[in-house]
Each structure stands twice: as C-alpha cells, then as structure tokens.
Amino acid sequence: MEEKQIHQKNFLSTAEVADMLGVSPATLRKWRATDTGPRFYKFNRSVFYKREDIEAWISEHYRLVEPKN
Numbered sequence: 301m302e303e304k305q306i307h308q309k310n311f312l313s314t315a316e317v318a319d320m321l322g323v324s325p326a327t328l329r330k331w332r333a334t335d336t337g338p339r340f341y342k343f344n345r346s347v348f349y350k351r352e353d354i355e356a357w358i359s360e361h362y363r364l365v366e367p368k369n
Contacts, residue, residue, distance in 0.1 A: 311341075311348040320354060 317338070318325045331337025332347070338357035341348045 310351055312351055312354065314347055314349075317349045317354055321358070 312320070314325045314328050318328050321328075328337055332340055338349060339353040341350070
C-alpha cells in the first residue's frame with residue numbers, strides 16, 4: 301500500500317473532523333488553541349487528526365440522551 305493511501309486512511313483533515321463531530325472548523329481551531337478538543341498533529345502548517353484519536357475523544361465526551369417518552 302502506498303504511503304499516501306495509508307495517510308488518507310489514518311489521518312483526517314480539520315474539515316473532515318468538523319463534519320464528523322457536527323461542529324465548524326472554527327470550533328476545532330478554538331479547541332486546539334484552548335487544548336480542549338481531540339488530539340491533533342501538525343506537519344509544517346497543516347493540521348491532521350488520527351481517526352483513532354477522534355473515535356476515542358467521541359467516546360469520552362459524547363453521551364447518549366434517551367427520550368423521556
């Protein structure tokens with residue numbers, strides 16, 4: 301498997317993570333600045349997220365809300 305394919309499967313862009321979490325890219329930037337969001341990686345000026353880190357962050361921070369019916 302090519303390195304580019306591995307990179308594309310394991311790493312996500314800010315836009316992809318924002319879409320997954322239902323937040324704006326600006327919210328992710330704020331979370332990075334305040335160290336409150338998911339773990340991220342920088343390469344030169346680019347920011348990336350590992351898929352496994354996002355999944356772990358979701359399981360730690362999101363909760364199921366049951367309907368009151």
